[in-house]
Amino acid sequence: MNTIQKKIWTLATVVLFIMVSIWLAFTHYNQKTQNQYNDILQRYLIMNEVTSASQQVITDLNNYLLNPSLANLEQINVSQEKIRDAKYEVYKLVNAENEFALTNYINLIDSFIETTNRSLMFQSEEEAEASAKEFSEATRISKYISEMTLTVIDTELKTYDRFYRGIIEQSVEFKKLGIWLLLLIIVSLLLLTYWFSLTITRPVQQLTKAANELSKGRFDMQIKVESNDEISFLAKTFDHMRININNLISEIQQKAQLEHELQQNKLLLKESQLRSLQSQINPHFLFNTLNTLSKKAYLEGAEETSDLLVSVAGLLRYNLKRIDRSVTLYEEVIVLQQYMEIQKTRFTDRLEFNMEIDESCLQLQIPGLTLQPIVENAVIHAIEPEEDGGSIWFRILDGIEWVTIEIEDDGVGMSEDKVKQILEERLVETEGHSTGIGFSNVVKRLRLFYGYEDVIHIESKEGRGTKVVLKIPKTRRIETYEKAPDSR
Amino acid sequence: LRKIGIIILCFVFTILSYFTFVSAEKVFHSDFQPPQTSAPNEEQYRLVLITQELETPFWDKVSSGAIEQAKKEGASLEVWGSYGNNQEDFLKKIEIAIHSKMDGIIVQGLDTEEFSSLTKVKAASSGIPIITVANDVPIAESLRKTYVGSDQNLAGKMIAKQLLSDMGISGKVIILGESEQEYHQQQRLQGIQDVLKDYPNVKTLYAETTDTKEQVIATTQDLLNQLPDVDAFIAVNANNSGAMIQEISRRSQVEPYHIYTFDDGPESLSLLTQGKLDGMIEQSPEKMGELSVNLIMKWLTDETVPLNMDGYLTDIRIVKATNM
Numbered sequence: 001m002n003t004i005q006k007k008i009w010t011l012a013t014v015v016l017f018i019m020v021s022i023w024l025a026f027t028h029y030n031q032k033t034q035n036q037y038n039d040i041l042q043r044y045l046i047m048n049e050v051t052s053a054s055q056q057v058i059t060d061l062n063n064y065l066l067n068p069s070l071a072n073l074e075q076i077n078v079s080q081e082k083i084r085d086a087k088y089e090v091y092k093l094v095n096a097e098n099e100f101a102l103t104n105y106i107n108l109i110d111s112f113i114e115t116t117n118r119s120l121m122f123q124s125e126e127e128a129e130a131s132a133k134e135f136s137e138a139t140r141i142s143k144y145i146s147e148m149t150l151t152v153i154d155t156e157l158k159t160y161d162r163f164y165r166g167i168i169e170q171s172v173e174f175k176k177l178g179i180w181l182l183l184l185i186i187v188s189l190l191l192l193t194y195w196f197s198l199t200i201t202r203p204v205q206q207l208t209k210a211a212n213e214l215s216k217g218r219f220d221m222q223i224k225v226e227s228n229d230e231i232s233f234l235a236k237t238f239d240h241m242r243i244n245i246n247n248l249i250s251e252i253q254q255k256a257q258l259e260h261e262l263q264q265n266k267l268l269l270k271e272s273q274l275r276s277l278q279s280q281i282n283p284h285f286l287f288n289t290l291n292t293l294s295k296k297a298y299l300e301g302a303e304e305t306s307d308l309l310v311s312v313a314g315l316l317r318y319n320l321k322r323i324d325r326s327v328t329l330y331e332e333v334i335v336l337q338q339y340m341e342i343q344k345t346r347f348t349d350r351l352e353f354n355m356e357i358d359e360s361c362l363q364l365q366i367p368g369l370t371l372q373p374i375v376e377n378a379v380i381h382a383i384e385p386e387e388d389g390g391s392i393w394f395r396i397l398d399g400i401e402w403v404t405i406e407i408e409d410d411g412v413g414m415s416e417d418k419v420k421q422i423l424e425e426r427l428v429e430t431e432g433h434s435t436g437i438g439f440s441n442v443v444k445r446l447r448l449f450y451g452y453e454d455v456i457h458i459e460s461k462e463g464r465g466t467k468v469v470l471k472i473p474k475t476r477r478i479e480t481y482e483k484a485p486d487s488r
Numbered sequence: 489l490r491k492i493g494i495i496i497l498c499f500v501f502t503i504l505s506y507f508t509f510v511s512a513e514k515v516f517h518s519d520f521q522p523p524q525t526s527a528p529n530e531e532q533y534r535l536v537l538i539t540q541e542l543e544t545p546f547w548d549k550v551s552s553g554a555i556e557q558a559k560k561e562g563a564s565l566e567v568w569g570s571y572g573n574n575q576e577d578f579l580k581k582i583e584i585a586i587h588s589k590m591d592g593i594i595v596q597g598l599d600t601e602e603f604s605s606l607t608k609v610k611a612a613s614s615g616i617p618i619i620t621v622a623n624d625v626p627i628a629e630s631l632r633k634t635y636v637g638s639d640q641n642l643a644g645k646m647i648a649k650q651l652l653s654d655m656g657i658s659g660k661v662i663i664l665g666e667s668e669q670e671y672h673q674q675q676r677l678q679g680i681q682d683v684l685k686d687y688p689n690v691k692t693l694y695a696e697t698t699d700t701k702e703q704v705i706a707t708t709q710d711l712l713n714q715l716p717d718v719d720a721f722i723a724v725n726a727n728n729s730g731a732m733i734q735e736i737s738r739r740s741q742v743e744p745y746h747i748y749t750f751d752d753g754p755e756s757l758s759l760l761t762q763g764k765l766d767g768m769i770e771q772s773p774e775k776m777g778e779l780s781v782n783l784i785m786k787w788l789t790d791e792t793v794p795l796n797m798d799g800y801l802t803d804i805r806i807v808k809a810t811n812m
Contacts, residue, residue, distance in 0.1 A: 029515065029516070099564070100534060100564050100566055101566075103534060103588075104534075104584075104585075104588035104590075105588075107587070107588045107589035108584070108587050108588050110589070111587040111588070111589065112587075140583070141587055144580075144583070144584050144587065148584070170514070170515055173511060173514045173515045174515050176511050177508065177511040177512055177514075177515050180504060180507045180508040180511050181508055183504050184501070184504040184505060184508045187497060187500050187501045187504055188501060190497060191494075191497055191498070191501060194494070194497075
């Protein structure tokens with residue numbers, strides 16, 4: 001991974017490299033020019049050295065001729081040595097263009113030394129006149145040497161003229177180069193810095209934007225950062241966090257939903273219990289009384305009345321017992337039959353009740369007291385108001401995944417509004433004679449029990465009857481309904 | 489907007505790179521390198537041509553011939569000398585040449601004591617061969633190896649003959665000589681007089697002058713006064729011809745006079761083309777240069793030893809104004 005630190009190091013290295021290379025180039029150039037200047041100066045100094053050395057020899061020779069002491073002789077040897085050294089230095093200056101002049105120059109120096117030596121020799125042989133003559137000759141040669149020095153320097157200047165001018169031009173050009181280089185470095189550093197800062201700040205900006213979104217509560221936007229450094233790592237972790245939070249939130253929402261459903265369930269139960277309590281003034285007393293009445297009727301030979309009373313008692317007991325737990329479809333059907341028996345006694349031949357039951361479905365679990373309120377509803381709306389009575393069909397049909405329970409009547413039917421009201425679980429005003437539990441209560445309980453909305457379906461048209469269809473799955477989806485009441 | 493900024497920046501960057509590169513190339517790539525130092529070439533013979541009259545047309549030709557030849561022979565040669573017959577400077581140059589241990593000296597002969605002593609004593613004792621060129625000095629005086637140049641006696645004779653053919657065999661002739669007569673001038677004069685003495689009707693007046701311009705003018709004036717009906721002039725020293733003609737032309741027309749001189753003066757050629765000179769002896773200066781270098785190289789390489797002491801003569805011919 002490309003880290004930010006690495007990037008900074010790279011930038012610093014590049015800058016450092018540029019600086020070092022420029023420094024090296026400048027130093028190298030300086031050194032080169034310095035050397036050139038040194039060489040040039042050296043040449044002139046060497047030539048000047050020859051002139052002064054030869055003059056020194058003349059002075060010393062003169063001193064010696066006037067006062068031939070050993071010290072003066074020593075002095076001459078020293079200065080002669082000097083001019084010899086100078087001559088060897090001159091050797092080094094020879095090049096193609098000044099070869100002729102410098103050879104002359106060197107030979108002139110040789111001649112000079114020879115002449116001085118001759119003068120010394122004559123002096124030692126005490127030939128004063130000859131010595132003096134050689135001395136004057138040496139003086140003349142010394143003069144020639146200094147003249148020649150000037151000439152050689154002159155030619156030197158001519159030869160090197162272009163070179164010197166070149167050096168001057170170069171130094172002018174060098175200044176220009178410095179300015180160009182400065183500008184170039186400024187621009188390139190600007191570019192480099194821009195690029196570099198972009199690679200760091202752009203991901204940070206993206207991250208900031210993402211964080212902003214997150215803080216506003218939008219957890220569904222994916223965080224994407226185009227970079228390959230720590231920021232991208234940060235972004236990935238951030239994204240991970242976002243996903244986790246998202247999951248957590250949806251989990252909490254689900255839980256809250258469940259909690260809410262549970263709460264509602266409890267409320268409904270309480271309501272139905274309250275209703276049933278309201279309607280039972282000491283139900284056991286009523287139950288016992290009904291049984292006594294039944295026996296009494298039987299003893300008095302009114303068997304039909306006795307049976308009817310047994311049915312009423314059974315219905316009452318079922319009502320008391322079964323409201324808060326699931327029962328089998330079989331039990332529900334038994335209760336339904338008892339209820340219908342009572343109603344038949346009431347309506348005699350005005351009520352026609354048809355039952356089609358697929359026996360294999362009777363072990364299905366179903367919330368208690370669900371079918372009876374629906375049939376009761378049908379009786380109230382389809383039979384009661386009609387003078388000629390009517391028919392009610394009750395069917396249990398087996399399907400592959402579903403068991404379909406149909407309750408159909410041929411009464412006046414319901415308005416669409418009413419159907420809607422019922423399905424939306426709004427309170428429907430009950431009309432008089434119900435056993436206590438409203439249609440909407442049933443719908444609610446069914447939906448809670450099976451966990452889906454479409455468990456109940458109502459087909460109705462005014463004047464042409466109503467058909468209530470329950471689609472009950474063969475396998476339960478939600479198990480919570482069973483457990484919740486047990487905790488009581 | 490940012491994109492435009494970056495594009496401009498890149499553009500500037502490119503331009504700056506270009507200029508920097510160009511500038512750097514100029515700085516680090518200098519087109520002139522100093523001459524390489526090298527050990528002195530001991531093999532090469534070092535010759536010097538010394539003249540009194542540097543940068544006159546005549547001596548320029550001698551030098552160019554000599555330099556050409558030296559190049560061919562592989563010797564290095566330099567031309568030294570003095571300007572305008574400065575004898576002191578000329579002699580100094582010779583002395584320096586001797587002290588510089590030249591391998592050979594080609595010199596314009598000068599018939600003076602100092603010259604003789606330099607060539608005879610110093611050069612000879614240092615073993616440096618000397619060849620005189622253009623102007624000779626007597627062999628005995630200089631110990632020169634040989635002479636390269638014109639036969640001055642013959643030149644004098646040719647000029648006299650030309651004079652006779654132009655002027656006829658009778659007339660008055662002024663011969664302007666030099667007070668410090670040099671050897672070659674003596675020879676020329678000798679040649680002229682040798683021819684003219686056979687013609688008794690040709691009257692000659694010989695006058696001497698020093699070589700300063702004022703003096704030449706004064707002398708010419710004096711001569712014209714002495715001999716107003718003169719027919720012809722001969723300037724033995726070509727250097728004096730200019731001043732002489734200038735003075736004549738101040739008096740009268742130059743054309744009627746027959747004026748002759750030699751080509752080794754600075755003004756000779758221009759005077760001839762102007763028609764002021766009637767005739768001029770033309771020598772072969774290039775040939776002299778060539779031959780002198782050739783001979784000294786032969787002597788140095790022991791090819792021809794000894795050289796012909798009488799000298800090696802180069803061609804001369806007369807050039808008339810009408811030929812130009």
